[in-house]
Amino acid sequence: MTIVPSGSPQALTPATAYFRDALPKRPLRLGGRTSHLARAYARRVIDTLTSVVPGLRVEYVPITTSADRYKGDLSELGGKGLFMKEIDKALMVGEIDAAVHCMKDVPGDVPLPKGLVFAAYMQRDDVHDAVVFPEGSKYSSIEELPTGARIGTSAVRRKAQLLRWRPDLNVQRFRGNVIPRLTRLDEDREVDALVLARGGLAAVGMDHRISQVVAMEKMCPAIGAGVVGVQCRKADEGIVELLQMIDHAETRTHILAERTMLHALQGHCNSPIAGHCHTTQDGQLSLIGMVFSRDGATFAYAHEWDTPDHAHELGAYVAATLTRKNARSIIAGTRLHQRP
Numbered sequence: 001m002t003i004v005p006s007g008s009p010q011a012l013t014p015a016t017a018y019f020r021d022a023l024p025k026r027p028l029r030l031g032g033r034t035s036h037l038a039r040a041y042a043r044r045v046i047d048t049l050t051s052v053v054p055g056l057r058v059e060y061v062p063i064t065t066s067a068d069r070y071k072g073d074l075s076e077l078g079g080k081g082l083f084m085k086e087i088d089k090a091l092m093v094g095e096i097d098a099a100v101h102c103m104k105d106v107p108g109d110v111p112l113p114k115g116l117v118f119a120a121y122m123q124r125d126d127v128h129d130a131v132v133f134p135e136g137s138k139y140s141s142i143e144e145l146p147t148g149a150r151i152g153t154s155a156v157r158r159k160a161q162l163l164r165w166r167p168d169l170n171v172q173r174f175r176g177n178v179i180p181r182l183t184r185l186d187e188d189r190e191v192d193a194l195v196l197a198r199g200g201l202a203a204v205g206m207d208h209r210i211s212q213v214v215a216m217e218k219m220c221p222a223i224g225a226g227v228v229g230v231q232c233r234k235a236d237e238g239i240v241e242l243l244q245m246i247d248h249a250e251t252r253t254h255i256l257a258e259r260t261m262l263h264a265l266q267g268h269c270n271s272p273i274a275g276h277c278h279t280t281q282d283g284q285l286s287l288i289g290m291v292f293s294r295d296g297a298t299f300a301y302a303h304e305w306d307t308p309d310h311a312h313e314l315g316a317y318v319a320a321t322l323t324r325k326n327a328r329s330i331i332a333g334t335r336l337h338q339r340p
């Protein structure tokens, strides 16, 4: 098979040369979850890879994770990387060559498995949260909802911020993959509205269901929101280099700042922690960090800036500022199901 590099001849890097030799043997096996969202994100990874390396064959390997099997409250299981365990294992034993993950679901309180590396981050999607109402609902925004209205979400981060905004709302646990969640919203009428990620809804073709996009000031995103990461074995140098070809450098810097903060706060995707890093118009890195009590009544906020080569320092600094503002006890006080 011939590889026609996109763009200039210099585009033929060692990675494409390496992969040209491995290609005839079998397609690259990309593992990920079975959900519509995971498949949509994998499609994005595959399309980007094949636009850089035309002729590259990639096969998607869907994997059911513990979090997909468990229908209860994930915080009761500890919430630590349950969307990843089986995928990590498949990658470590060589059943797959690479894995696609939503960075939001990658925990910050346990180290990544030894020998695995995120070799590519795709350019970040929109990070706003969005509100969806059941079909035929007379409401179209959170502001219009009457006292006691039921909002469905399983994210403690969303619950805390909704209650901070509207303490009179009744926030209920509502789990599941995006499409089944929307079906339940319309059919069962258990809740009056759902809050979901705008980018996730758009990725599965459901953006027409969005009635309200929530401002960042009302709903600070999760660490890693809207970022798809591609992981592989560190020792597979050819695959590492191949994936690096689709790495989005600015997104990598933002993820480094956000996840450094998350590590320092010992948080995971079900912690009441929010944060967002972006590059300002004058080229500075801006990082916002927030932690909440579960009822949203107590929170700590920090916002700092630094140069793009100081993403790590910025993450550590914002975490330290939050810690000085009692972040640990605010978070700890909210862990209702903490194990002894």
Ligand SMILES: NCc1[nH]cc(CCC(=O)O)c1CC(=O)O
Binding pocket: 102, 103, 104, 105, 178, 195, 196, 197, 199, 200, 224, 225, 226, 227
């Ligand atoms: N926890 C599930 C999950 N992981 C990533 C996304 C959405 C896309 C993203 O922010 O990466 C979602 C669904 C949601 O929060 O509505």
